[in-house]
Ligand SMILES: [Zn+2]
């Protein structure tokens with residue numbers, strides 16, 4: 001399927017869906033036209049990252065000397081502030097899955113500032129525990145992986161990693177506690193080992209804070225033979241923000 005055909009069929013789907021479920025701004029929930037990604041007001045308030053972040057650890061304040069970073073690079077699109085907080089909550093809770101569409105135009109450029117896209121073999125995402133997924137019915141990181149895989153035209157496999165336990169919310173933990181808390185939470189799916197071994201993997205998540213989740217997932221992928229692991233997140237924040 002060429003890109004033009006794909007975007008036409010996507011547009012037809014969006015147009016028809018809009019008749020039954022009016023398209024809404026993923027940030028404020030206002031009804032918008034079927035072919036719009038967000039309302040004009042929110043569009044002007046998106047806090048795109050405009051400061052230099054370390055391309056390796058993905059952080060504004062580089063942590064590469066402080067902890068062992070298992071991934072090979074990380075980029076994000078926006079700061080986790082202002083309307084992005086509302087957008088991410090709606091994305092997780094209210095199924096505002098069109099949030100990712102807002103960033104479509106920037107994903108390719110952002111990724112190519114970190115990695116030669118041609119070298120990526122597979123796109124995957126940080127997994128959710130199966131009981132949490134049963135409640136939410138979808139994993140928001142799979143949606144990010146799906147959009148990214150379409151944009152860079154690379155296969156997606158969101159079964160490479162498994163989340164073994166439901167963990168406590170991490171937002172109250174410091175970076176040391178976070179790194180400790182993610183230990184033992186994830187594992188690789190042995191059925192997919194062939195798709196990890198020797199491969200360059202792009203791992204997607206919604207937010208990077210200390211990077212401990214991405215780091216643990218990257219560590220497991222590397223342990224199972226991944227040649228390189230690059231990370232992509234929509235938003236980036238720091239613990240003190
Ligand atoms: Zn809005």
Ligand SMILES: [Zn+2]
Pocket residue numbers: 054055056057058059061062063064065
């Ligand atoms: Zn760094």
